[in-house]
Amino acid sequence: MRDGTGAGLDAAGLIALDRAHVWHPYGPMPGRTDPLVVESASGVRVRLAEPAHGHDELVDGMSSWWSAVHGYNHPVLNEAARGQLDRMSHVMFGGLTHEPAVRLATRLVEITPEPLRHVFLCDSGSVSVEVAIKMCLQYWRSVGRPAKQRLLTWRGGYHGDTWQPMSVCDPEGGMHELWSGALPRQVFVGPPPAEYEESYARELREAIGRHADQLAAVIVEPVVQGAGGMRFHDPEYLRVLREACDAHDVLLVFDEIATGFGRTGTLFAAEHARVAPDVMCLGKALTGGYLSLAATLCASRVADGISRGEVPVLAHGPTFMGNPLATAVACASIDLLLGQDWQQEVKRIGTGLRDGLAPAGELPGVRDVRVLGAIGVVQLDHPVDMAAATAAAVREGVWLRPFRDLVYVMPPYVTGDEDVARICRGVFAAAREG
Numbered sequence: 143m144r145d146g147t148g149a150g151l152d153a154a155g156l157i158a159l160d161r162a163h164v165w166h167p168y169g170p171m172p173g174r175t176d177p178l179v180v181e182s183a184s185g186v187r188v189r190l191a192e193p194a195h196g197h198d199e200l201v202d203g204m205s206s207w208w209s210a211v212h213g214y215n216h217p218v219l220n221e222a223a224r225g226q227l228d229r230m231s232h233v234m235f236g237g238l239t240h241e242p243a244v245r246l247a248t249r250l251v252e253i254t255p256e257p258l259r260h261v262f263l264c265d266s267g268s269v270s271v272e273v274a275i276k277m278c279l280q281y282w283r284s285v286g287r288p289a290k291q292r293l294l295t296w297r298g299g300y301h302g303d304t305w306q307p308m309s310v311c312d313p314e315g316g317m318h319e320l321w322s323g324a325l326p327r328q329v330f331v332g333p334p335p336a337e338y339e340e341s342y343a344r345e346l347r348e349a350i351g352r353h354a355d356q357l358a359a360v361i362v363e364p365v366v367q368g369a370g371g372m373r374f375h376d377p378e379y380l381r382v383l384r385e386a387c388d389a390h391d392v393l394l395v396f397d398e399i400a401t402g403f404g405r406t407g408t409l410f411a412a413e414h415a416r417v418a419p420d421v422m423c424l425g426k427a428l429t430g431g432y433l434s435l436a437a438t439l440c441a442s443r444v445a446d447g448i449s450r451g452e453v454p455v456l457a458h459g460p461t462f463m464g465n466p467l468a469t470a471v472a473c474a475s476i477d478l479l480l481g482q483d484w485q486q487e488v489k490r491i492g493t494g495l496r497d498g499l500a501p502a503g504e505l506p507g508v509r510d511v512r513v514l515g516a517i518g519v520v521q522l523d524h525p526v527d528m529a530a531a532t533a534a535a536v537r538e539g540v541w542l543r544p545f546r547d548l549v550y551v552m553p554p555y556v557t558g559d560e561d562v563a564r565i566c567r568g569v570f571a572a573a574r575e576g
C-alpha cells in the first residue's frame with residue numbers, strides 16, 4: 143500500500159483488503175469466493191485488473207443488475223455528468239430546487255402512464271418502494287380510513303431489501319425468510335401463472351375483495367418478476383388487478399424498477415396491458431447505471447388525499463434527494479434512449495437470445511428456457527453451483543451472476559449480435575457446468 147489508502151495496490155493486494163474489510167451483496171464476511179477486480183469498463187466490456195481464465199475483458203450479460211442499458215463509459219452520459227459537476231454536484235432539496243431535477247420529473251411525467259403527475263425523487267429502488275408504501279398508507283389515513291394499512295401481493299416477487307419492501311418479497315425461498323416473524327404481515331396470493339387462467343384471476347379478485355377493508359394497496363412487478371425468480375406472466379392479470387382495485391377502493395402500485403426503460407419491449411411493462419397504476423416506482427436503468435437514483439410517481443388523487451389530511455405533508459426527505467449529478471445523468475440517459483430506435487434494439491437482442499439460448503433447452507438439468515424483451519432466462523432443475531457456473535461463463539469471456547436455480551441475462555441495449563451470441567455461449571456453459 144504505497145499511500146496508506148489502498149491506491150497503487152495490485153489485484154491480489156486489493157482482494158486481501160477487500161476480504162478483510164468490505165462486505166459484498168448477499169454475502170458473509172469475509173466472502174466465500176474472491177471477487178474479480180475490475181479496472182475499467184467501456185461499451186459492453188468490463189476490463190479486469192488481472193486476466194481470469196485467459197480473458198482481460200468480459201462481455202457483460204448483466205447490465206450491472208438491469209441498470210447499464212447504454213453500456214459503460216458512454217460519451218453522452220460522461221458529458222452530462224461532467225457538465226453538471228462543473229455547476230454543482232449537490233445541493234439540498236429542502237427549500238431549493240434546480241433544473242436537472244425539474245427537467246427529470248417533468249420528463250418522467252410525460253413518458254409514464256397518464257394519471258401519474260407527481261414525482262418523489264430518492265436514492266435507491268428500495269427507498270422508492272418505502273415511499274410508495276408510505277404514500278398509500280398515508281392516503282387512507284388522510285381520507286379517514288386508517289384501518290387500510292396492509293398490502294396485498296402475489297408470491298414470487300421482489301421489491302427490495304429495506305423493511306417494508308422485504309415484507310412484500312416472496313416469503314419463501316427468497317432472501318428474507320429469516321425475518322418472517324418480524325416483518326409486517328401482508329396478504330399473499332399464489333404466484334401468477336405464465337398463461338392467463340380464469341381461476342387465478344378469480345383468486346386475485348376474491349382476495350382483494352375479502353381483505354379490502356384492511357388493504358391500502360396492491361403492489362406487484364408488472365409482467366416480469368425479477369429477483370424473486372425471473373418469471374413472466376400474462377399482462378391481462380394487471381387489468382384484473384386494476385379492475386378489482388377500483389371496485390374495492392384499493393390503490394395499485396407497480397414496481398417498474400427492473401422492468402422500466404424498455405427492458406420488456408415496451409417503455410414500461412404496464413403498457414403491455416395498457417393499465418395505469420396509482421403509484422409507480424422507477425430505479426435501476428433510470429440513470430443508465432451511472433448513479434444511484436430512484437423515483438416514486440403518483441396520481442393526483444393520492445397527492446391530493448395526503449395534502450388534505452390532518453398531517454398534510456409526506457414526511458420523507460433523503461439527504462441526497464434530487465441529487466443534481468444523478469438527475470442530470472438521468473435526463474441524458476432518457477434522451478439517449480428515446481432518441482434512438484430502442485424498440486428495434488431490444489427486439490434484436492431478444493431474437494439473438496432466443497436463437498442463442500435454444501440449445502440450452504437440450505441440456506440435462508435444464509427445466510425451462512424463456513425470453514421476453516431483452517431478458518433471457520435458463521432455469522435449472524437444481525440450485526446452481528454459483529462458483530462453477532460463474533467460472534464456466536468467464537472461460538467463455540462472459541460476466542454472469544446466476545442465483546437460485548437461474549442463469550439469466552439482460553444485456554445492455556448496445557450489445558452487438560456477436561456479443562449477444564457470446565453471452566449465450568456463456569449461459570450455455572454456466573447451465574452445463576453449474
Ligand SMILES: *Cc1c(COP(=O)(O)O)cnc(C)c1O
Pocket residue numbers: 266267268269271300301302303363368369397398399400425426
Ligand atoms: C432491484 C429492485 C428493487 C430494489 O432496488 P435497489 O435500488 O436495489 O434498492 C426493488 N424492486 C425491484 C423490482 C427491483 O428489481
